Amino acid sequence: MKSILLSCVAAMGMVALPATIASAKVSKPYPMEYWAAPNFMSSVSLSPDGKRVAFIKAESQMGDNIIEIYETANMKKKPLRVGADTMEIQQFSWVSDRDLIVVFNKQVSKKIKGFNRGAFKSKVALFSIKSKKFEELNDDNFAISFVSPLIDKPNKVLVTFQEAREGKSRRAANYYEYDLKTGSKKLVLKGNQELFGYRFDKDGNPRFASKFDQGSEEFVYLWRPVDGGGWEEYHRIKRDSFENFSYAGIIKDEPDMVYVIAHNGEDREGLYKFNLRTKQFGELVFRHPEVELGGTTRHSNAWTRAGEVTGVTYGTDKTYTEYFDAEEEAIVNQFTAAIPNAHRVRLSSRSRDGNVVVVTNSGPRDPGSYYLYNNGAFSKLGSVNALLEPEQLSDVxxxxxxxxxxxxxxxxxxxxxxxxxxxxxxxxxxxxxxxxxxxxxxxxxxxxxxxxxxxxxxxxxxxxxxxxxxxxxxxxxxxxxxxxxxxxxxxxxxxxxxxxxxxxxxxxxxxxxxxxxxxxxxxxxxxxxxxxxxxxxxxxxxxxxxxxxxxxxxxxxxxxxxxxxxxxxxxxxxxxxxxxxxxxxxxxxxxxxxxxxxxxxxxxxxxxxxxxxxxxxxxxxxxxxxxxxxxxxxxxxxxxxxxxxxxxxxx
CATH class of the missing domain: 3.40.50.1820 (Alpha/Beta hydrolase fold, catalytic domain)
Incomplete structure (x- = not known):
């Protein structure tokens, strides 16, 4: 991380520094086609080894999304292009150095099936860079949803399988450890109609969940200790309470403590430490004097420091982060100084060794831009909508x-x-x-x-x-x-x-x-x-x-x-x-x-x-x-x- 700080300073000259736009010219409005255009690029992310960067690219005005995969060592080399014939690519996730989970979507009806039951259907497939082929993970009887990779288990991911029952209410989804190479699956958690909002640790162990107690009209928060055992209650709050209480992340080296965002009797939320065993609020970590909290941020290296809380966000004139991790803050500040029209700068994807980073920015004069930091070199990858020039946009x-x-x-x-x-x-x-x-x-x-x-x-x-x-x-x-x-x-x-x-x-x-x-x-x-x-x-x-x-x-x-x-x-x-x-x-x-x-x-x-x-x-x-x-x-x-x-x- 210190090497990034030092080399980032040297790399700043590779990206144009912000220009003052105080004297922006009034010109003819952009044609509506510019505003109707799909995102030119989105979901930019790195493979765990940092050797590849992939993003979703719109191939036409109607979208027709494909995934382009580049080698980060040679961005001028022709990319691998991954598309679909009859369905639209919606999102993807790296699950190994050379494998992607891809989610597709397709309209299957001209009418909705009811409230919150839409006319579209999704499918999930595994794409192998080695074979350049898809392997569909759905079947006719079960709908599969990707949950997360399992960091310390090569070729394993966490998925849900839910029985497809046409015209009937769905049964609760079961959670499985799925082997990408063999297609075998191991039950991690049997579905329960009463529980929702499951959270798993990096090894795929279910740690947190919620339920609604019909008798007492309360939301109930549950946890499972790292050392095993069943679900235990750690908090409950009345349905008619105006106050908020929400899980906000684990605390490193404190297995019985978590971060929560809660009002705890105050007008504005605070970020607290909370003792799961004693069911008591602990230290108030942060509360803003004027506004509520937007949530916690996690460490930019999701492969080696998964789930580690590095700060808490809040929003006034823009979204700010109160960092607990000084190195993460320093890196963000360095990139902010190097990016034109910087507004909200984030480290959105990072390699396992930490030396390759995708940096994103968005704000009033930037609909979204992506940058690649690769072992000392810093360059722009592209924009969400390159048709819109900063000087023709407006301040907020x-x-x-x-x-x-x-x-x-x-x-x-x-x-x-x-x-x-x-x-x-x-x-x-x-x-x-x-x-x-x-x-x-x-x-x-x-x-x-x-x-x-x-x-x-x-x-x-x-x-x-x-x-x-x-x-x-x-x-x-x-x-x-x-x-x-x-x-x-x-x-x-x-x-x-x-x-x-x-x-x-x-x-x-x-x-x-x-x-x-x-x-x-x-x-x-x-x-x-x-x-x-x-x-x-x-x-x-x-x-x-x-x-x-x-x-x-x-x-x-x-x-x-x-x-x-x-x-x-x-x-x-x-x-x-x-x-x-x-x-x-x-x-x-x-x-x-x-x-x-x-x-x-x-x-x-x-x-x-x-x-x-x-x-x-x-x-x-x-x-x-x-x-x-x-x-x-x-x-x-x-x-x-x-x-x-x-x-x-x-x-």
Whole structure:
């Protein structure tokens, strides 16, 4: 590791140092094809011996993913290209120096099978660099899922086998040690319908799990000692508790202690040591004075120091890491100084001997870039989207403002290049109970590139700002359509009062819960928006919440369900809609089914409202399932709608 620090300094000259972009020119917006393009490269990772680097590459506008494998000693040599005929490559993992586990995906139905039961099917195969052939690991009776390599067991991996039972609920998956060479498998853990969230150590031993106690309505946390024995309880928390408690990693040389992230009676989470045998909290390791924690980081060398906790993350203006490992921190800092437009720099893959490293960066002016450090040489491998030039992208500012009831709200503002005041698009995140830290955001950057300022408000109910802020979404039963909506509108007024936004040029665009918020915004009186765009929107609160009540035992906290019960339901507000609307929904959305939008459209037609509806054939819920054709149907119309059809004269 010290050799990396020393040679990294010498290698910095091989990569251009960051340029100042304060005087970025205002130019013609990029064509929509640039924003619709699939990731040029992703999932860059090294073989354990560091002799090869592989990544997923899009071969066409529609994706058509392949894996390219290069020799790190000679990156100019023609790569080995690995593809599929009838299925799409989704992800891969190195499991030995010359073997990859590859996961494929294929649409097998034009309709979803139910809530959270999609129209796509996955398969898993082993690819050998030596034979250049795939060996399918699935069969007709069992679905297999890759869990992890077994570091100290050559040619062995941990997998799950789950019986495929068409039309019936699946049995619990069994976990096996699978021999990649012989195809034999050894049972590690027999499936249990009551347990979930299993965690295994590097040798494949089950160490941690959870369950939901129906009788006491509690989440229960379990562990198994290293020296053997059955499952033992170490903590439990009421389902209706607002507090969080989560496993956060083992502690080296302390087998009875683990890290946990928990509130432990405080407003904000802390990282604690926790004694499994005494079931007691120990030392508080870290708590941020303003925000919650994002999780712990593991050592960059997953082959020799697997699972070793090196720091804890948190997010304010960007994601930061509070390191416990000084050497890891020093290496990251060295690479950060060498990378243009550095924002969030990570050591994403590393060889067993530590001398070859893949470094990644992403941020407002970098949709994602990959670098290779190889025994003293540091060079750029490529970008997620090389069409987008840093000087044509926009900075993101972290702001705070006061809601009308005095509560402090945080937000992120993406400013288009050039003088204001600008038209504004408010873009609330989905969830709604998630924490958002804005670095690279393709929708925000696309809008800014087309001249719109973008506000991403962190309204009450967002989970990054303490329990009081989170609980403010439930104080009166449910504030969806109430104070949660006021928080978004008050951010608009803040920017208007600063002179940065034109009061008569404001729109809202959101997806999922953000789409719900857009539907609510369309019916507000008086209305500060000139139009809304609602994607994959929850239109009927009760339809959505019943999926959770009936379909996923113990998965939702009680207060989250109650929030939807008592919040404004868009389907009941259609008569009040007073601005033009553009609705977008995927035909095989398994999380917010397309019937939400279809029912809402029927009501809009009933009341003679001004709207347009676009259905994206074979698109699922999440934005990463949208392909080039989906985006090229939606994105140009979104920009045209905002420009021409958003209120009198357009935005």
């Amino acid at each position: 500012e972290y702001i705070t403002y006061q809601a009308r009831d005095g509560k402090t709200i945080r937000g992120y503002v993406t400013r288009p290049n050039g003088p204001g005041p600008h038209p504004l698009v408010v873009m609330p995140h989905g969830g709604p109970f998630v924490g958002e830290v804005v670095g690279w955001d393709d929708w925000g950057q696309m809008l800014a590139n087309n001249g719109y300022m973008v506000l991403q408000p962190q309204y009450r109910g967002s989970t990054n700002y303490g329990l009081d802020f989170y609980k403010a979404a439930f104080i009166n039963g449910g504030e969806g359509g109430g104070k949660m909506q006021d928080d978004k509108d008050d951010g608009v007024q803040y920017l208007i009062d600063k002179g940065e936004v034109s009061a008569d040029r404001v729109a809202m665009f959101g997806w999922s819960y953000g789409g719900y918020a857009a539907l609510i915004a369309a019916a507000r009186e008086p209305n500060i928006y000139q139009c809304v765009i609602a994607g994959a929107a929850v239109a009927d609160n009760q339809q959505q919440v019943n999926y959770y009540r009936n379909g996923i035992r113990g998965s939702q906290r009680v207060e989250q369900l109650a929030m939807w019960d008592d919040s404004v339901s868009p389907i009941e507000e259609v008569s009040k809609v007073n601005v033009p609307m553009l609705l977008i929904h995927g035909s095989v959305d398994q999380r917010v089914v397309v019937s939400h939008s279809k029912k809402y459209v029927d009501e809009l037609e009933k009341y003679g409202k001004d709207f347009e509806y676009i259905e994206l054939e074979n698109a699922d819920h999440f934005s990463n399932t949208l392909d080039y054709d989906h985006k090229m149907l939606a994105y140009p119309r979104m920009m045209d709608f905002l420009k021409k059809d958003c209120g009198p004269g357009g935005l």
